[in-house]
Amino acid sequence: MKPEHYPEAPAHIWEHFYHFTQIPRPSKEEAAVRQYVIDQAEAAGCSWKTDAVGNLVVYVPGSAGREDEGAVIIQNHLDMVTVKTEDKEHDFHRDPLDLQVVDGWLKADRTTLGADNGMGCAAALAVMTDDSVSHPPLELLFTVDEETGLGGAQELDAGMLSGTRMLNLDTEDWNELYIGCAGGHSHTFRRQYASAFTEGLAHFHLNLKGLSGGHSGIQIHEQLGNAIKLLVDFLQGVEGLQLARFHAGVAHNVIPREGDVWFACPSHLADSLQTRLDTLLGHWRGYLPAADEGLQTTLSAAEPEAVLSAADSNALLDVLAVFPHGAQSYNLAQPADLVDLSINLARCELQDGALYIESSLRFFNEDQSHPLRRQMAALARMADLELTDKGGYPGWQPDFDSPLLARGKALHERLFGEVPAVKAIHAGLECGILKSKKADVDILSFGPTIRGAHSPTERLQIDTVAPFWTLLTALLAEM
Structure with missing residues (x-):
């Protein structure tokens, strides 16, 4: 059940995110949420593929008049960190999250919220289901097992992707554009x-x-x-x-x-x-x-x-x-x-x-x-x-000459009247792995503001979601 004052606009993104919070999705147990995405894709008339480890790509045709443009990849991960306080009774394998709206933030009652990266997943689906969004052909990539070591990305069959431009929606500070991430x-x-x-x-x-x-x-x-x-x-x-x-x-x-x-x-x-x-x-x-x-x-x-x-x-x-x-x-x-x-x-x-x-x-x-x-x-x-060396994953080296970065910066300034900060993040985004598999891909990452990720205090700043959506859809309209 949605909490009192649950956000209503932009409608598509908030509706999809609510469904993500109601479907248990620990790492390595993404089957149910993956099926939700597949059901949405089939209802929208879109085709899809999965690879051997369960990564999913949904193929969304371009908007009218844009069918023959080059594809853009929108990438997110399906799983979430599952942490709760000691006094909270919650089974992350079975129970939906108990949402709350507190002082302009959306949170869950004494558990992680899964806005990392559920909000990015919701945005990708919203682009697919909102007919008002103009976009080129899209390849919506939903990876699995990100939170336990980026396993899905490491085993990804990159042959499912053709795009050479990618938007990753897994960063957590609005008004910032990310062009690099740490390896691990x-x-x-x-x-x-x-x-x-x-x-x-x-x-x-x-x-x-x-x-x-x-x-x-x-x-x-x-x-x-x-x-x-x-x-x-x-x-x-x-x-x-x-x-x-x-x-x-x-x-x-x-x-x-x-x-x-x-x-x-x-x-x-x-x-x-x-x-x-x-x-x-x-x-x-x-x-x-x-x-x-x-x-x-x-x-x-x-x-x-x-x-x-x-x-x-x-x-x-x-x-x-x-x-x-x-x-x-x-x-x-x-x-x-x-x-x-x-x-x-x-x-x-x-x-x-x-x-x-x-x-x-x-x-x-x-x-x-x-x-x-x-x-x-x-x-x-x-x-x-x-000692057991469990291995690792590559970083994403910043590219300050990225055409996608230049477009994103200019658009952000035009839309919101301020120049966004350009940063690298000390976290293991899947971008580094995907870049190693597709060297020709130009990547930009951004997202709404999330605080306390990976902890029971995880919360999403509600008023950053609308401008995040505005930037995403405006960027797709110009790509």
Whole structure:
């Protein structure tokens, strides 16, 4: 059911977006939303194709008199990040999103909204279903599995595409045009530790929640709290500590916002643990950004269970303490918030002695990432961890001489009376991969304003959707 004050105009884009929010679409589970797109295409009399991994291309004939023009690709991804707060009951595999309109923003109740990239998908369908839009032949490309490593784009059958101009609608700041994106690389680390029941220890459970979390690319420079790092900060100061379980983080591209750890320590330290935690909370709140003001911790007694030895526990905590996280270097030629190289300590799992750590790094120049990758390998060797290189994807090098950029800038200034900012984004847009598969394609990316992507605070600024639609349709009319 649409919430009160749900936007009504532009009608086609908002209607399609609503349907996207009502169809569950986690990464690798896009079949239902892909079928929605196919149904819309067939109702509009458009043909379509899919490739072996489920990427979909819808072929939209050109408007009257424009049938023989060169095709334009409009590209988006079907899947969404699925993150919720601890107190929210929601099954992302079955439940529609519960939408809310708050102070000019569209959001979901304590879950991600999926405006990344559902709004772009909705815009592509709106172009197809709104007969008032003038456009050349279109190839609407809907990729799958973007949020877990750009898998759909990497396996795309580029032979389904003929266009040499592409509009990507997966960026999140209105009044900005994007002409470059970061590449990425990910690693996992594993080790099996011995665990056993130990007599004479007190057992505890520490829960940490309320951090903002967020996108590990475009928000990595904001110095948001990382739940793994904060938990380790507490644990390393507990004498004789032995770890039982550790659970924090949800995905490689999400800054960890909450976590749980189960541990044991000598009984005589029990009374001092809460004092230590209260002291650290004061320290953390003194330097974390305002976005993390919801930070909360709960320390409680727990049932006894098998734990690692004190030596193994300390060694594991040392690994997490020295593990790099955050922006590593900035672009000297661009605004100070454009990060050149970063890494996200994304997940840590310890269960029955089995350790799993996941990290992802991002870069514009892949050569710059090599020392950081060697640092990961060195850390794995020193800690006797099994390192798996999960591979990566290329970046999209900025082209300031792009004809599509020149047209977009001029049109934006003419329509809205201001020159848009031209930027590259420290995130893994699929543009880099698609450019590697179709070297002749000229790409421009833009979108409405989205905040808090990849977190339960994700929200879409409603009044940026209409001008976004205006620019998209005006650009298609002139291409």
